[in-house]
Amino acid sequence: MxxxxxxxxxxxxxxxxxxxxxxxxxxxxxxxxxxxxxxxxxxxxxxxxxxxxxxxxxxxxxxxxLIPQPGVVELVVQLKNSGVPLSFLSNMPAPLAALLKRCYPLGDWFETGVFSSDEKLCKPDARIFDRAVQRFHAQAGGCLLVDDHPINVEAARASGWEAILFTSSEALQGQLRERGLL
The missing domain is CATH 1.10.10 (Arc Repressor Mutant, subunit A)
Incomplete structure (x- = not known):
């Protein structure tokens, strides 16, 4: 292009x-x-x-x-089937968030989720992590962010979340196993 x-x-x-x-x-x-x-x-x-x-x-x-990384949907399904409560926090403009909602079964994969365009905030702003905790009915220390941008991972940690930098589904699978989630 x-x-x-x-x-x-x-x-x-x-x-x-x-x-x-x-x-x-x-x-x-x-x-x-x-x-x-x-x-x-x-x-x-x-x-x-x-x-x-x-x-x-x-x-x-x-x-x-806007397609899932190879292996990620499989990991989401594994986590969901294992009883791990799943929510998403995504920087996404409204037109693309609407497209994702139409094209993917987000409601089957996640209990809840936050799109940045709905909150008028986006990662790495600390306020979106606070807002997400409210929406998820969770505590910051009980939330784990998986994100492919280092600045977002650092912001999540600064907000009291656990965080993993996504590099590949294989690496993520290993990190989730280390945490006892798989």
Whole structure:
């Protein structure tokens, strides 16, 4: 999609950083439900110089990328079948949260969940961890976050949660076994 923007891995990483701003900035406000998709496009294009059509093409491609990591659904089902209470905390803009609700049986997998766009907050803001604890009817020390962003893992720990940095389903399975959850 971006061969004209990134010929090397380093250029690709810089393009991703410039665009997503570590999921803060424009995209963070979108995740929080504070701006619409059209405002996101306008803001990103104004900031980066990208053409509107190119940004729209990127957003149109996002739903195809919202698929579970290999092995993760199996782990969720294993945990659920073992009686582990499961909830989710996801940074997700409203249109994509609605898509996930339509495409995946979240209600079968999780007792409850929090999408950032519903709370107008997103990870790593400590307030979303507090809000999630309320929604989950849990105590912070009894919550375990699995997340693929180190900053979110650190924020969860700072909020009193346990946290695991997701790198692969195989590694996660081992970490869950070590904790006696599988």
């Amino acid at each position: 971006w061969p004209h923007r990134a010929e090397t891995e380093e250029q690709l990483q810089q393009t991703v950083q410039d665009l997503f701003q570590s999921y803060q900035g424009d995209w963070g406000r979108f995740d929080q439900g504070l701006i619409s998709e059209s405002t996101l496009i306008e803001d990103v294009c104004a900031r980066t110089g990208w053409a509107r059509a190119e940004m729209q093409q990127l957003l149109d491609a996002v739903p195809d990328e």
